[in-house]
Amino acid sequence: MDSRKKILIVDDNQDIRLGMQVRLKANQYDTFFAADAVSGVAEVLKHLPDLIILDLGLPGGDGFTVMERLNKIPTLAVIPIIVVSARDVIGNQKRAYEAGAKAFLQKPVNDAELLAVIRQSLAEAEETKKFTLRDEGSV
């Protein structure tokens, strides 16, 4: 089984995407990109990533619209999302959690913190998967 995890980065800032890519690659993650809301959803469908790093301010809709669309598809709704945004914590953080995000990190993010949150979210998702499989198996 391929143990390398796939992470999709949705951010309209090219430099930030590259910076994240370098950091994630060095930590043995495979990365994909999208620079706007529409291709964000398309890339999720194409690559079925294990985790999504999502900016809120995006062309063609914002991060919340991306989450809304993904939430409508059960297989995609379970993919953990980490919101990384320059927007104010007040208001946006709560809204992000309500939309199903695992974490809200405000830019500029500390890479060590981002990696810690990624590890934790992936581990949780793995746990949930195991549980679901066991449940299905026992039925």
Place this chain on the structure above:
Amino acid sequence: MKEKTLQVLVVEDNAGDVRLLREMFSGEKVGNFEITHLLRMSEAEVYLAKGGVDITLLDMGLPDAHGLDTVRRAHAAAPDIPLIILTGLDDEALAAEAMTQGAQDYLIKGQIESRALPRALRHAIDRHRMQAATDLIRTHQMEFKDEFLSHVSHELRSPLTAVRQFVSILLDGLAGELNPEQRQYLEIVLRNVKQLHSMINDLFEVSGVQAGKLKIELQCTSVADAIAYTINTLQGAAASKGIIMLPSDIERKLPSVCADPARVRQILIILVDNAIKFTPQNGTVKIRARICEEHADFLLLEVSDSGCGIDPNLTERIFERLFQASDPALADHSGLGLGLFICKDLVTRQGGQIWAHSEPGKGSVFSLTFPIFSLPKLLAPVFSEERQTEHPVTLVVTKIGSQTGWLSNEVRADQCRGIRELLRGCLYSNLDVLLPKMDSAGPSELFFIVAITDGIGGGAICERIRKQLDSSERLRQAGLTHSTYYRSLGVIKRNATEPKEDFLETVAARIQELMNEEASSKQVRSG
């Protein structure tokens, strides 16, 4: 240019005084002023609510209203219409106080120079208009400043993100080995980036404080929830430094406090974030909460760390605005020096205290208190000695719901502040109490007023609230519905032998029961 006829409402029950006033306008051209005369406050309220009045002349002793109450009611019925108080010589002090309740000016009966009256009215109207225009401009400016700062801080954060990312990529050797000199220089860059970041945050925060954005809405608040939220939010930051963060020594049944939940979270985040910053790798940060030993009315919260500590001479100064640690070892942690200042401001405004205790090298402890939420205490003014207790105690219930049937938390938070102010303006007496928010559960947002009213008082308050809510543009725009009704608890008297605390306890329990009933009833009554 022909001037518009000014509509003057005179509310005065003394026919002689009214005649004198009318005579004072006799020198004016017909069509300059039109005077409407009413005898009672209740009539005046209805008339004012209809609109069209340019200025009100109000006597403070009417058959159905007295003193400051008349001013409050007239102001509540028509907050945008200038109000001039008519008073006797012996009541000048009271009239001066009326100015703080919304009156523009006062005139002493018998001392009004007849030709001066029309001029005084015109000036009052002009002054009121100018004031309103200035207020509007100021509000717009504030809004613009807020928007501008929010925009700027947003725009600054993105490039800063890229700088920080790549500096740390280089520092971690992901683009090849660094020589010691390169490493040293990049560390300088990183330190400055961090400082810039925290300055942007503080700047944004303080602009909010000044714009009055950080309003505090006291309510029944769970400290345990705020602690859980804080730990959850800062887990990542702590983990990246190998710091163990734990809630310890938290009593199982922690009482709720009377505070603003968003502000309690904000304070805890600033304190815990500081603690993490100043604690070395693999240290510990603890959060404790318990009932204060010295003052059982307060809850005591403590955030302690195993960090570098604070010079004992500075434990008070660190809360000052723009305080900066002069210790060079801490230089890379410094922001604009506003975090603790903001904390102190917020804690104090919620009725608590904050202080620090530390020994250098042994870590520091930040302690803060919040008043414990107590319904009996909130109800005390209603049953104060100066009150007439022959009238029934009334619980007025206002429900705000949405046409879709459910209020999102965000809508609640945004809307309810305005509604609260509006309801407060509907109270007839300073001693009646608009209770703070109790619980956010349920399909609609509930507001409770506890008042002592005469026979028709409950109905009168409801009527007044409905009228105000009906005319609220904000509610309409947000698509919110409202209903207001009252429940009478009958006359409640304390017998002389009963201690006041016990009495309030008992009344509070009854009122709590009624409120619980209201909260659990799903149906929103109409009206």
